[in-house]
Amino acid sequence: MKQAIVVRSDLDMGTGKLAAQVAHAALSGYEDAPADAQKEWKNQGQRKVVLEITGERALFEVHENAKAAGLPTALIRDAGRTQLDPDTPTTVSVGPAGNDAVDRITGSLSLF
Amino acid sequence: MKQAIVVRSDLDMGTGKLAAQVAHAALSGYEDAPADAQKEWKNQGQRKVVLEITGERALFEVHENAKAAGLPTALIRDAGRTQLDPDTPTTVSVGPAGNDAVDRITGSLSLF
Numbered sequence A, B: 001m002k003q004a005i006v007v008r009s010d011l012d013m014g015t016g017k018l019a020a021q022v023a024h025a026a027l028s029g030y031e032d033a034p035a036d037a038q039k040e041w042k043n044q045g046q047r048k049v050v051l052e053i054t055g056e057r058a059l060f061e062v063h064e065n066a067k068a069a070g071l072p073t074a075l076i077r078d079a080g081r082t083q084l085d086p087d088t089p090t091t092v093s094v095g096p097a098g099n100d101a102v103d104r105i106t107g108s109l110s111l112f
Helices: A015-031 A035-043 A056-068 A099-106 B015-031 B035-043 B056-068 B099-106
Strands: A002-008 A048-053 A073-077 A089-097 B002-008 B048-053 B073-077 B089-097
Touching: A002 A015, A002 A056, A002 A099, A002 B015, A015 A073, A015 A089, A015 B002, A015 B015, A015 B048, A035 A089, A048 A056, A048 B015, A056 A073, A056 A089, A056 A099, A089 A099, B002 B015, B002 B056, B002 B099, B015 B073, B015 B089, B035 B089, B048 B056, B056 B073, B056 B089, B056 B099, B089 B099
Parallel strands: A002 A048, B002 B048
Antiparallel strands: A002 A089, A073 A089, B002 B089, B073 B089
């Protein structure tokens, strides 16, 4: 099992800010997963991959595709106190779920 | 309330890897928190700050200080498949907990 966290590389986020957004997406996606998936993923070491994407539209599409496939997913918007405009969508998590199911949604994206 | 995630800046981690380690620490620290703290922190928007630190020893110290103060905390070691030696300690989370309690442990560290 794994969880993919997809981050926009077209925003001007510093490393710390980007990491906080990824953590936010990871936790919210985890909470969206069924209890048995949560448990199994943690038992396997809660594997995560961070992937990059360009643009708001492509990010929304990942989120919609994950929802349509019935996978846990969360879309994070930045509160916008620093660096970005308020409510800028920054990240989407897909999973935790089976590797193949996650790859069907995010398999074409590159590691960040 | 907030959660601080402290990351070593003396390791040669790429941005994606660093973000994954931060997410790992955030989730493990969240799981270490009492249910009422989890809930209140989420209701407040699960505020996170990512801070930097230099060296393994200083990282361990943050973890020990958080434990001694009774705060939720998690120390993450990298599995070491890429970029780092196996079991390299990379990140420590402190909280979710009250802002003042977290600041007593991490208040001297800079934003990443």
